Amino acid sequence: MQIIALVRRFESCPLHQYLQRDFQKISQRFDEVPANSKTMPSRGEHHSLDLNKDGKVDAGDISHIFSEAERAKLDRELDSIRERRLGDTRFFRWAVEDYVLLFGVAFGGFFLLLIATASTGLLSGDSVTIDQTLSKTPLDNGGECIDKQGQIWLSIYEDHHDLKVKSYNVPEINTAMVVSYTNIDGNLTEIFQRGTGNLAIEIEGEDLFIGDQTLTVSLHNLSSDPSVDDSNITLGSSEIFSQSSSIGVERRAGGGLFSGLFSDEEVIDIDLRETGPRACLTFKDLGEWGWLLMAAEWAGGRETAMLTGGSGGVPAWWMAFVSLGMSIVFLCIQYPLMHKMYHREGEEALNKEQVKRLITRVLENSQEEASVKIDFELLRMQERAISIDVFVPYVPQSRSIMTVTDVRSTLLRNLLSEFSIFGEMRPLQLRVQSMTASLSEETIMLDNDLTMHGFDPSVVDDDYRPFFESISIIGTIEDLARPVIQELLNQYDLEDEGTLVSADEKAIYVRMIYRPKMRFGYFLFPRNFLEIEESLSDRLRDGLSNLLGDRKVIVSARNLKRTLADQAVAGRVEQGGSDFAGEALVAKQHGITGTLLQTVGGDILSSVEYVAQRNRNRIDKYGFWGLIVFVWIPFMASGVLVGAMLGLVARMRFERVLLACTVGGTAASITWAYTARGIIEFMERYQAEVLIPFLIGLVFLFTFFHLRRNKRLRREELFRESMLFFSRVSLD
Structure with missing residues (x-):
C-alpha cells in the first residue's frame, strides 16, 4: 500500500505530464503487487517492477524513475547547447566584441x-614641431620647450655636488667659454676654457660661495686672434652667446633621505633656480623613446616605464600616449579573443549538474573504445573554480590490451573534445584506477583427495574442430598484420620500439610503441598518436578484410618520445612539479587565435585568471566602479588584462568591462605619466638621485616576483586540493 500511495503522490508531480505514458504502465504493474508486500525478490530474472534492478521492489524504484527523468532532462539541455555551439562556428559573428577586435x-x-x-627617421626625423606645439598646451606640465636645433644653447646641471656647464651647437671655430661666479671667499671669479666647437667646464662645489648668486656663462669667437690672453678675452673678442642663471649653494649633512644613518659628512647642495626651458625632442627621438617605453612596460609594468621616461626627460604627454596605446592594443585585441574563448551565453553556461552529466555520459560512451567497464557507483568528481577533478574506477574487459595510461589517454581525449565543444576551459585532472589486475571467469579448486570443485564436465564440447579452426584463423591474422604494421612504420619513418599483436573471436588487438627517426622529431614530426592509430586501423581493415569478419580492430599507438603534435591533443598541459604531483589539461581551442592564447600566452592567461578568481569577491561587491579602481591603482593588478579577465570571471557584460578597463587604464597611464617627473625631482632634491636606477630595478623585480608568486600559488592551489581529493577517493 505504501508503494501505491507513493505512485499516487507522484501523479501530481510536474514531471507527470512528461512521463505520463510510462507512469500509466508502471501504475498498472504496481496494482498487481499484493497489499501486504513491501519487497519482491527477482528470483533469477528481474521483476518488471524492479526498475533499478536491485532485486527488490520498493521505494528505490520510484527514486530511480526520478533519476532517469532528471538524466533525460539534462541530456536534452546538453544536446541543445551542443547543437547551438556546433551550428555557428563562425569566428566573426559581427557582435560588439568583433567590432572592438577589428578596431x-x-x-x-x-x-x-x-x-x-x-624611430627610423624616415619621415621628418629632425622635426620638433610635434613636441614644440604640444609643449605650449596643458598636455605638457614641464612648460614650453624650445627648438635648439642649429642654435647655441647651454646645459647647466649638478653632478655629484659639482657644477657642470656644457655648450651645444657651437660652430667648429676657435672659441672660448668664460664662466663668471662668486667663489667661497665672496670674490668674483672667472674660469676660461679654450677649444674648437662645443666646450665644457666643471666647477668644484667646495669653491662656490655658500648662498645665492648669479652664474654667467659666455662664449667668444677667437678666430681673429687665437693667441689673446685670458684676461683680455671678454674685451678683445666678439661674444657669440651669453646666459645667466641663478643658483643657490648650501651645506647639508650627507646621506640625503638617509642622513645620519650612513654618514655624518657634510656635502655641497647646488640648487639651480632657473634651469631654462627643456630642448624639444625630435620626431626620431620620440620614436626611439617609444620603443624603450614599450619594452620597459612589457617587462616591468607601467610603473617601470614611467620612471624610466621621467628620469630621461621624456614629456609626460608622450609617456601617457605610449602607455595608453599599449593598453588599447592589449584591451581591444586580447580581451575580445579572451571573451570568445572563455565567455558563454547564459543558456550555454553549464551548471554543476550539467557538468557532472556531461562527464558521465562521455565516460559511458568511451567504455567500449577504452575496453573497460566503469564502476559509476564509485565514480567521483570535484568541481572547483580553477579545475575539474575526476576519479574513474574501472574493470578491464577480457583480452584488453589497454594499460592504465592508455585508458586514461582515451578518456582524456574524449572528455577534452567535449569540453572544447561546450567551451569548458577549466583544467581537467583525471585519475583512473583498475579495480582488478585480472578477472577469472571460473575458479577451479583441487581438494586433498584430488576432487575438483567448480568444474562442470558437461560444458566440455567433445568436438574440437571449431576450436582449432579459430586458432588457425587467429594465427593467420596475427601473421598477416605484422607486414601491414611494418609498411606504416616505413612510410612514416618510424622506429619500432615494441609491438604486440593478438586476436580472438571478437577483435584484433594491436599495441604499438614507436619513435620518429627524423632529427629534431620533437618539433618537426607532424603527426600525433591519434593520426597513427587511425591510419593503422584503416590499413588493417583493408589488408585483412577477408579474415576479420565481424571482428573489430582495436589499436593503441604511443610515441616513445612525446612530440609537440602529441601534446597538441590538449590545448595546454600543466605539470604539478616536485612538491605537488599531477597533470592538468585544458581543452584545445582550434584556430590561430586559440593556439596563440594557449601556447604563447598560456602562462599569462592562467596567472591572470587566477588573480581574477582571487579578487572576484571584490568585483561582485563593488561591480563596475570597483573594476575601474582595480585597474587604476598601482600594484593592485597587472593592468587591463587582469581587469578584463576579472570581468569575464564575474560574468559582467562585455561593454561594461571594456568601458571600466578603458577608464581605469587611461587613469593609470595619465596618473603615472604626470607624476613620474615629480617623483624624480623629489629624489633629486634630497640627494637620492643615485637611487633612481635602483628604484626602477626594484619596481621591475617587484613585478617579476609578483607574477612568479601568482604562478606558484596557482599551481599549489590547483594541485594541492586535487591531491587531497584523489587520496580520499582512491581504492587503495
Whole structure:
C-alpha cells in the first residue's frame, strides 16, 4: 500500500505530464503487487517492477524513475547547447566584441607603424614641431620647450655636488667659454676654457660661495686672434652667446633621505633656480623613446616605464600616449579573443549538474573504445573554480590490451573534445584506477583427495574442430598484420620500439610503441598518436578484410618520445612539479587565435585568471566602479588584462568591462605619466638621485616576483586540493 500511495503522490508531480505514458504502465504493474508486500525478490530474472534492478521492489524504484527523468532532462539541455555551439562556428559573428577586435587590430597597426616610422627617421626625423606645439598646451606640465636645433644653447646641471656647464651647437671655430661666479671667499671669479666647437667646464662645489648668486656663462669667437690672453678675452673678442642663471649653494649633512644613518659628512647642495626651458625632442627621438617605453612596460609594468621616461626627460604627454596605446592594443585585441574563448551565453553556461552529466555520459560512451567497464557507483568528481577533478574506477574487459595510461589517454581525449565543444576551459585532472589486475571467469579448486570443485564436465564440447579452426584463423591474422604494421612504420619513418599483436573471436588487438627517426622529431614530426592509430586501423581493415569478419580492430599507438603534435591533443598541459604531483589539461581551442592564447600566452592567461578568481569577491561587491579602481591603482593588478579577465570571471557584460578597463587604464597611464617627473625631482632634491636606477630595478623585480608568486600559488592551489581529493577517493 505504501508503494501505491507513493505512485499516487507522484501523479501530481510536474514531471507527470512528461512521463505520463510510462507512469500509466508502471501504475498498472504496481496494482498487481499484493497489499501486504513491501519487497519482491527477482528470483533469477528481474521483476518488471524492479526498475533499478536491485532485486527488490520498493521505494528505490520510484527514486530511480526520478533519476532517469532528471538524466533525460539534462541530456536534452546538453544536446541543445551542443547543437547551438556546433551550428555557428563562425569566428566573426559581427557582435560588439568583433567590432572592438577589428578596431584593436587597426589601431595596433597604426600605433606600431607610427613608432616604427618615427624611430627610423624616415619621415621628418629632425622635426620638433610635434613636441614644440604640444609643449605650449596643458598636455605638457614641464612648460614650453624650445627648438635648439642649429642654435647655441647651454646645459647647466649638478653632478655629484659639482657644477657642470656644457655648450651645444657651437660652430667648429676657435672659441672660448668664460664662466663668471662668486667663489667661497665672496670674490668674483672667472674660469676660461679654450677649444674648437662645443666646450665644457666643471666647477668644484667646495669653491662656490655658500648662498645665492648669479652664474654667467659666455662664449667668444677667437678666430681673429687665437693667441689673446685670458684676461683680455671678454674685451678683445666678439661674444657669440651669453646666459645667466641663478643658483643657490648650501651645506647639508650627507646621506640625503638617509642622513645620519650612513654618514655624518657634510656635502655641497647646488640648487639651480632657473634651469631654462627643456630642448624639444625630435620626431626620431620620440620614436626611439617609444620603443624603450614599450619594452620597459612589457617587462616591468607601467610603473617601470614611467620612471624610466621621467628620469630621461621624456614629456609626460608622450609617456601617457605610449602607455595608453599599449593598453588599447592589449584591451581591444586580447580581451575580445579572451571573451570568445572563455565567455558563454547564459543558456550555454553549464551548471554543476550539467557538468557532472556531461562527464558521465562521455565516460559511458568511451567504455567500449577504452575496453573497460566503469564502476559509476564509485565514480567521483570535484568541481572547483580553477579545475575539474575526476576519479574513474574501472574493470578491464577480457583480452584488453589497454594499460592504465592508455585508458586514461582515451578518456582524456574524449572528455577534452567535449569540453572544447561546450567551451569548458577549466583544467581537467583525471585519475583512473583498475579495480582488478585480472578477472577469472571460473575458479577451479583441487581438494586433498584430488576432487575438483567448480568444474562442470558437461560444458566440455567433445568436438574440437571449431576450436582449432579459430586458432588457425587467429594465427593467420596475427601473421598477416605484422607486414601491414611494418609498411606504416616505413612510410612514416618510424622506429619500432615494441609491438604486440593478438586476436580472438571478437577483435584484433594491436599495441604499438614507436619513435620518429627524423632529427629534431620533437618539433618537426607532424603527426600525433591519434593520426597513427587511425591510419593503422584503416590499413588493417583493408589488408585483412577477408579474415576479420565481424571482428573489430582495436589499436593503441604511443610515441616513445612525446612530440609537440602529441601534446597538441590538449590545448595546454600543466605539470604539478616536485612538491605537488599531477597533470592538468585544458581543452584545445582550434584556430590561430586559440593556439596563440594557449601556447604563447598560456602562462599569462592562467596567472591572470587566477588573480581574477582571487579578487572576484571584490568585483561582485563593488561591480563596475570597483573594476575601474582595480585597474587604476598601482600594484593592485597587472593592468587591463587582469581587469578584463576579472570581468569575464564575474560574468559582467562585455561593454561594461571594456568601458571600466578603458577608464581605469587611461587613469593609470595619465596618473603615472604626470607624476613620474615629480617623483624624480623629489629624489633629486634630497640627494637620492643615485637611487633612481635602483628604484626602477626594484619596481621591475617587484613585478617579476609578483607574477612568479601568482604562478606558484596557482599551481599549489590547483594541485594541492586535487591531491587531497584523489587520496580520499582512491581504492587503495
